Amino acid sequence: MGKGRVLFIFGGTGDLARRKIYPVLQRIMKRGKLKDVKAIYALSRAGFERGYLDTLDPDLAKLIRFQPFDVTNREDYRTLEKEISNFPGDELIFYLALPPHLFGTTIVHTGSVLRHFLNPRKIVIEKPFGFDLESARKLNFQLRRYFTEREIYRIDHFLGKVSIQNILSFRFSNYIFEGIWNKNFVDNVQISALETVGLEGRSSYYDRVGALRDMIQNHLLQILCFLAMEPPAVMDPERIRDEKVKVLSSVRKIKPEEVDRYAVRGSYRGYEEDLGRPSSTETYACVKVFIDNFRWEGVPFYLRTGKRLKEKKTQAVITFKEIPGNFGKLIGCMPERNRIAFEIAPGNRVILSFQMMPPTGFLSCPLESRMEVSLEDTFGGEVPDAYETLIEDILDGDQTLFIREDESEIAWEIVQPILDRWSEGRPPLYEPGTWGPKEAEEFIRRDGREWVLV
Ligand SMILES: NC(=O)c1ccc[n+]([C@@H]2O[C@H](COP(=O)([O-])OP(=O)(O)OC[C@H]3O[C@@H](n4cnc5c(N)ncnc54)[C@H](OP(=O)(O)O)[C@@H]3O)[C@@H](O)[C@H]2O)c1
Structure with a gap:
């Protein structure tokens, strides 16, 4: 043989x-x-x-x-x-x-x-690769003793999802969007992974990790990388991963005393009953992240996730700035902002929200209109399971969609001050079936914004 x-x-x-x-x-x-x-x-x-x-x-x-x-x-x-x-x-x-x-x-x-x-x-x-920065460093140290980085495949299965991979293709193959993909035009970016379910048999695991570790440290930061990175000079696994590392390295470090200004946690009422014991683990987390580079300086990226919420949806929404006021004055109303959403669940869709004049008359107030493109409907056939893509890539030796050593640690560095702060006290409660704790609503309202799904 x-x-x-x-x-x-x-x-x-x-x-x-x-x-x-x-x-x-x-x-x-x-x-x-x-x-x-x-x-x-x-x-x-x-x-x-x-x-x-x-x-x-x-x-x-x-x-x-x-x-x-x-x-x-x-x-x-x-x-x-x-x-x-x-x-x-x-x-x-x-x-x-x-x-x-x-x-x-x-x-x-x-x-x-x-x-x-x-x-x-x-x-x-x-996943999860480590429990915090220190344990991730230890795992990397252990790996490095016996394996080269070329031999290591750290899985984040979100990277196997076609609707996340499409973010890169969409950005770098469409001139009409890439030119406005920056601080001059974008007001804010929101990445939401909202679930209606609770613990679903994962209670002992989930209670040890909580929402920040389970979703934000890995999956949502990976989506952020694809939304924010520069086009690599060559489409090579290492160059693509270099660009992701550059984004993560540009994320503004949150000082321990500033955590409450940048992050909010919550726990749904009834979590302890579902778990069968007292717990201070968060089932909801939202974090505001700034990427201090030329493209994104000053643009907040809001990352939020939670269980037992009102709707099941995973979406990344780019909200553009308000149009200059003079047109609004002329027509007597301020048009809604433009938005582009990448929906990862339940659909695999790209949605463009823009303004159109209704046929009621010239210069009447424009109304929000949508263009939706579903990957399945447009290209036909089934979308492959994330694991199918990843396991094929492992067999083929393609590391593009796997987390590199430096990336794994920088992602932990970003959330570590929040983990430290949240190791004390208890999260505020929120009612199941709502959008999360009222503190999260106040958090974004203080910035003059609101949570959006498109
Ligand atoms: N399940 C999912 O959908 C999912 C999704 C994403 C990531 N993951 C990740 O995948 C990993 C596995 O998760 P899982 O859900 O498959 O867990 P699981 O159902 O608990 O399975 C764990 C496996 O490990 C084996 N095992 C436990 N202790 C062992 C030991 N001392 N020596 C040898 N084998 C041992 C168990 O068999 P024995 O007890 O018989 O030894 C079992 O085969 C975790 O890292 C998880 O975070 C899972």
Whole structure:
């Protein structure tokens, strides 16, 4: 048999593996892309639930080998070593689909085993990458000891979403928008990820992390990067990631004593009952971010997320400045501002909100009108699952949509002062089914603005 690949999925019997990784591998296989995969090891302490493998395509199921394995038990890595020795020269892909507190130990032990081998290798790490700046630095230190950055794939699955990738294409392939994509024309940017659901079986995990870590530190800051970055000189993974790092590095650092001016938290009434114990974890967070560079100086980027809110929607909305007043004076009303929204959920849409004169008469007050483009309707077919894109990229060795070491740490640096401040006290309550705490409304109103969805 020629050179191939072998996948080792730590936590290969868990929810992510069963709901995402295997179904995606199945779809990729149908497209003829897994021909060189010789085996897929599912490593965990207990096995698959009865009958799970029968639900998969037989061609995929026969590649999957369950291996009883405890990542905290050094002895078990001897088995790993033995298995690896059966695949000289093949590419080894280690996918850490484990509870995050086990990432560090698994990296170190697997890395030590790999010292005995010359096989090409890749390591894939699920989110969350660290619990704070210090733990992210430690994980990076552990990774660096055994792997090169070219071998490391830190996942933020939002980057696998086509509607987020489209932000870059939309910006850099349309002259009509790029010219106004700056502080001279943009009043503010809002990135919202709003959920109507509560804990949904993730309570012990969620209560340890909260809204800021779960959504803003990673997903929403990634969207911010795509909205704010400069076009890279060449469309190369490293140059694209360089531009994202430049944006994150330009984000104004929040001083510890200023946190309350830049961030608001909340917890929905009934969270502690859902959790079954007292808690001071936030289920809502909003943060105001400034990017101190030539393009964006003075333009606030508002990031907000929360659970048990009024509507389920993930949208990035760019609101342009008000038109100069003289036209408003002439027609006796001030037209609404222009907005461009990138909707990530529930639809994959771009929405342009602009003003049109109604047919009632010349110079009557313009009314808000919308142009909507859905990726599915326009291009036909299904939008690929985020994990499908990411797993294909891992197989292809394309790191563009993965988080680089420096990026992972700078993103933590941005939120760390807020985490420190919120480690004390308790979040204010908000009613389920509303837009969040009244403090968040006051927060944006103080800037003379309001929260918007388009
Ligand atoms: N589920 C999702 O939709 C989702 C989405 C995005 C990211 N993620 C990330 O993916 C990772 C996995 O999440 P999940 O939802 O799949 O968790 P999960 O359902 O709890 O699965 C965890 C897996 O790890 C195994 N495991 C736990 N302790 C182990 C140990 N000591 N040694 C070996 N295996 C061990 C478990 O099997 P045993 O207990 O039998 O050992 C199981 O296979 C997490 O980092 C999560 O944040 C998940």
